[in-house]
Amino acid sequence: MKAPQAPRSYADIIRHSFTSLLLTIGLVIVLTVSITLTVDQLFRAQEQAARLSANLQTTQVSNFADWLTVNRGSGLNSHNTFILIKNADGSTTSFLPGARKIDTSGAWSVPFTHLIYIKNMGLYFSETLKTGQRTYLLYIGMHVLLGNLHVLIAVLIIAIGLSLLIGLLFVRRLANRISKPTIELAQAAQQAAATPAVTQPKLPQPAEPVEIHQLAEDFNQLLAAQNNRLQRERQFISDASHELRTPIATIRGNLKLIxxxxxxxxxxxxxxxxxxxxxxxxxxxxxxxxxxLSRADRADVDLQPLDVAKLARGVVAHYQPLVSQPLSLEAPETPVMALGDSDMLHQILTALLDNAHKYSPADQPIVVRLITTAQTVTLQVADQGAGIPAEDRTYIFERFYRVDASRSNQIEGSGLGLAIVSQLVKLNHGQIAVTENQPRGSVFAVTLQAPPKS
Structure with missing residues (x-):
């Protein structure tokens, strides 16, 4: 089985990609230039062969001197150009510089071209011309083309090698520059993870690259939310311990007294x-x-359409005999449908009435209202109590938070009622808010979603 590849760093990935890209570009350049040069030389050879063929048709070459005259008139290099003449009687006459002999038995042709490679002589452009009783086999040497290609390829290889060397140095520097913010961010995250019990500091947020900047910003938002949760949990444990310590101390003190x-x-x-x-x-x-509160944090609620007006009438009728304040309900006589859980909405309304009862004078009314729109149903509980200062309204739904601790100590309660209400409202996909009542007091408003119309 093939071993899995080890994870690579930014620098490794960039170097590998850059090397592959540069080599690919170099190969494309070499092939493009080579093909272009070869095609150009082939066209040139074809034009030269056409001129030489025209001269051969007008001049019957029968000896080497005639061939030199024709060859020079065509502007060709006589050292790289020669012809073979096949006579009518089947004999072959060759005109080569230096009275050399030619053996074409081992030659092979390049497909789809006029190029032929002759052993021990090189690459030639070949052309056949028939005039009268003779057949001329014209061979134009491509030695200049091969020489140019060798030089060109060598130059390109050297240029690509130097570019690759310089490029790798540049890429290494670039990769280190790009990976530095990521490495710093990862190290800061590791340090933060090493001390989970401590409030996490903000991670470094580089200005660039933009992706790392956005990632660091997202991490910091996540850390801020985690810090807030951690702070709330610490405060929750501290407040719960304090609230439990007081009755336990009282119980133990009275037991010791007995x-x-x-x-x-x-x-x-x-x-x-x-x-x-x-x-x-x-x-x-x-x-x-x-x-x-713990159950509410983990609850999974199946919301169903229900008549909030009917539920509110039942809660108000059941709660009125238990309190001294007069209760009233302002709701339509027709059903008011909203999405919610019946037991939870019953608990929400009861908790809000308990809160209004605790903080309202005994002779002041408490009003429950239902306000409907096309998309929402709002359940309000308005009292004529002391009211809630504006600066405290943001915190009253937090656990154990109580307005005016000196006065709240005289009123029974744990400071968890509104926190439970807030969580239950969220589970019912609703929103809760508190505003000032007129002429005094507070209005708690729970807004629920109306069921979709069929």
Whole structure:
């Protein structure tokens, strides 16, 4: 089995790509120039052969001197040009410089051309001409072409080699320059990953390349979101520990009081037991809210069309006997359909009514309204309480956040109710917002999506 290829760096990939590109370009240039030069020389040889053939037709060459005269008149090099004459009686006369003999038995032709290679003599352009009783076999030497090609190819190879050497040095520098921001970004990410419990710093964000700049920006956004979650979790653990520590300390303090003074002062036992019961109930509510919040974080909800007006009428009718404030519902008599989960919407409305009840005077009304549009249904709970300062409205849906801690300590609650409501609203694909009520108080608005019209 073939071993998997080791991952390559930027520099390796760029060097390999550049080398392949340069070699390909060099090969294309060599082939293009060689083919162009060869074709040009072939056309030249064909023109020379045509002129020589015209001279041969007018001049009957019978000896070497006549051939030299015809050859020089055609402007050809007599050392690279010769003819063979096939006579009518089958004999062959050759006119070669230096009275050399020619053997064409081992020659081979280049397909689709007039080129022929003669052993020990080289490459020639051949042309056949018949005049009278004679057949002239004309051979024009291509030695100049081959010499030019050898020189040209050698020059191109040297040029490509030098270009490749200089290009690799340039590519190495370029690759290091390109990979440097990526390496720095990776090292910073490794350092950040090595300390997951610490708030992660921002990663370096180079100005270029643009892709690395965008990647670093995305990483920093991801780190910022992670830091926010980490900070919220730390704050959540700290607040939960604080909220649980208080009832536990009260319970243990009253138990110690019973142990120390219960025998001699039995009257402290009922009072201490009352405190223990009250604090244990408070701790139970806190744990239940934490469980609700945990389940809400992991819940998967199947939203169905439901009549929000009917649900609101049922909740208001059930809740009115439990509170002193007068409750009223402003909703159409016809069904108001929205997408949601019935149990969750029931819990949302109940939690908002609990919140309005806690922070409203006993004689001030609480109003539940339903406002509809073509795409949405908005459920409002308006109270006449002290209201929420504008600077606190952004944070009231966070876990354990309570407005005016000194006053909130006098009101029962764990600071988790609105956080649970916010999470339940998100699970129902809705939005929740809080605004100022007139003349005072707050309005909590939950906006849900209307079901698609069939």
């Amino acid at each position: 142990e120390r003074r219960g025998d001699q002062h039995p009257e402290v036992i009922p009072e201490s037991l009352g405190f223990i019961d009250q604090e244990s109930l408070r701790m139970q509510h806190l744990i239940e809210n934490l469980l609700h």
